[in-house]
Each structure stands twice: as structure tokens, then as C-alpha cells.
Amino acid sequence: MRSPEELTVAFRSAGLKVTPQRQLLFRLLHDNSSHPTADSLHSAATAVMPGISLRTVYQTLTDLTQMGELQSIEVGSGSLRFDPNVSDHHHAVCDGCGDVHDVYITKAPVLRGLDDFSVSDAHIVYRGQCGACSALVATK
């Protein structure tokens, strides 16, 4: 996702107005690697701008996704998560704390059993324990 400043230009070019709500979301999302949900973003936004509606958060997330600035991922946590990192990568979900980490694959997995299928995209969801959660279990 581009910087708040670049998004300001991009939104205006797209005929979308740059409101304080949208600017706040630009800032909250920029360089955000926590893979937030709409709801967690709404909470973070409310702390700064009380009164911002969940509806507006959803709307802006949809806009950003359609503009290719965000990707939405589904890792089995029940709700969509939004990722300003639109590069080609995968995700690891901690079964302990639920945190989602970025994963980069060195080699594309070679497959078998897919004779007649042209793959355009692959997404891997790893599950396991993050470092912090492993440490917790060890000290218990």
C-alpha cells in the first residue's frame, strides 16, 4: 500500500474525496503488518476519532481493496483480515495467540495431481505456534 500522501493523490484522481476518516485509515493501515480485521481497525480508529462509523471503515477498506492498495485474506479466524502488503507472500497463523505473520516462499511448491488445471494463484496458510507462545508453554 502506498503512503498516506500518495493515497491522497490517488483518491482524488479516482474522484474520491479525501476525508479525515479516510486519512486516518490510510495512516492506520500504512506499514501495518498486523493483518487487522475491519473491527480491530474500527477500534483503533475510534481511539483517535470517536464517532467514526464501522460502516465507513468497511467502505474505505473496500475502496482500498478495489484500488489494489490492500488485499483481503482469509486465514480461518472467522473474519476477513486486511493486508497492506500486496506483494506475493503467504501467512502463518499462531494457534496460541492468533497472530498472523508474513511468509515468503523460496521455491514454488511442485505439485502432482493437477494435470488439467492452470494455476493463477496460490496461497498457503501455515498453522503452528509463534515464538512467544512456544515460550509461554515452556515456562508453564
Place this chain on the structure above:
Amino acid sequence: MRSPEELTVAFRSAGLKVTPQRQLLFRLLHDNSSHPTADSLHSAATAVMPGISLRTVYQTLTDLTQMGELQSIEVGSGSLRFDPNVSDHHHAVCDGCGDVHDVYITKAPVLRGLDDFSVSDAHIVYRGQCGACSALVATK
């Protein structure tokens, strides 16, 4: 997933009764590689046994999943899909028809950026076009 006959024994051993509804679902699921949803199973079941309730289908799917006879997978189609193939495999989803195919990986993908994370499971969802859908586009 084991055969209907074996499941009959397993259910009785688990203190669960073997009803016609459950037997029908055993049969509909055995060797079923279509990755059906609860709803599609209910439709198929209704064709054979009118009156079978969706609630019973859900309940039996939950039982089978808890017994390890089924796995449930989430491939982004909105609803859970159930898979009697509980071996270690992955899935390819056709963006044209929505069909879900099994995928077997020859080599485990090597990762980068996951220093402090112990992976217990990985699931890959491929997206693309199946043979039939590719052919359709070609003839249009």
C-alpha cells in the same frame, strides 16, 4: 473416511446410534471427492430421503469431523466444505465453476521469514481454471 460398514461399528462403539439418516450420509460421503457443503449434502440426501433435516446433516458432519473421519476445509467459497479424504493434501479451486480438486505436493515448500515459528500444519489453496472451464473459454 472409513466405509459405511466400518462407520456403523465405530458409531455404535462411540455410543452413537446408527440411524437411516446417518447411514445415508455415510454413503453419500464415502469416496466423495466433490468437497460438498452441508447444504449440497442436504440436497443430495433429500433426493433419497425426503424430510431429512439440515440440522441432522450438520450434526452428523460435526460428529464425523470430531471422530476424525472428515475434515472441514475453507477455500473461500463462503461455506465450509467437507472432505472424507483426511490424508495430507491441498486444494485447487476453479474460479470458473468453483469445483475443488485435490492436490498433492511433491516437496514441502521451503520458507523464509519464519524464524521463530513452529509449523504444525500447512494448507495451500490454489486458484485458477480447471480443464473444462479453460476449454469453455477457448471455444467462446
Place this chain on the structure above:
DNA sequence: TAACAATTAACAATCATTGCTAATTAGCAT
């Protein structure tokens, strides 16, 4: 055959998400 598990109908409830309306506010092109 009796105990009790399962099924069913008929709902309600959940949760994430989207839709809708009307009133109000405010961005920004000219």
C-alpha cells in the same frame, strides 16, 4: 420391551458483512 438417543419442526440467535434511508456535513472544482 424399556430407556433414552435421535430426529424433526419451528424457531431464535449469532457473527461478519452489506444494504438502505434520510439527515447532516464537508471536500474541492470551477
Place this chain on the structure above:
DNA sequence: ATGCTAATTAGCAATGATTGTTAATTGTTA
């Protein structure tokens, strides 16, 4: 600077998949 119009908001309703609940009925199996 102003007006057109988009955006926001409150306040709902609706969706769709899934789970919960109750009570009446049926069916399984020890």
C-alpha cells in the same frame, strides 16, 4: 468563495452459514 455532490452518520434491516433450543415424536439397541 460557493455550490454541487460525495461522504458520513445513525439507525436500522437483511444476508447466509451455522449453532442453539424446545418439545413432540420416532427409532435404536442393550
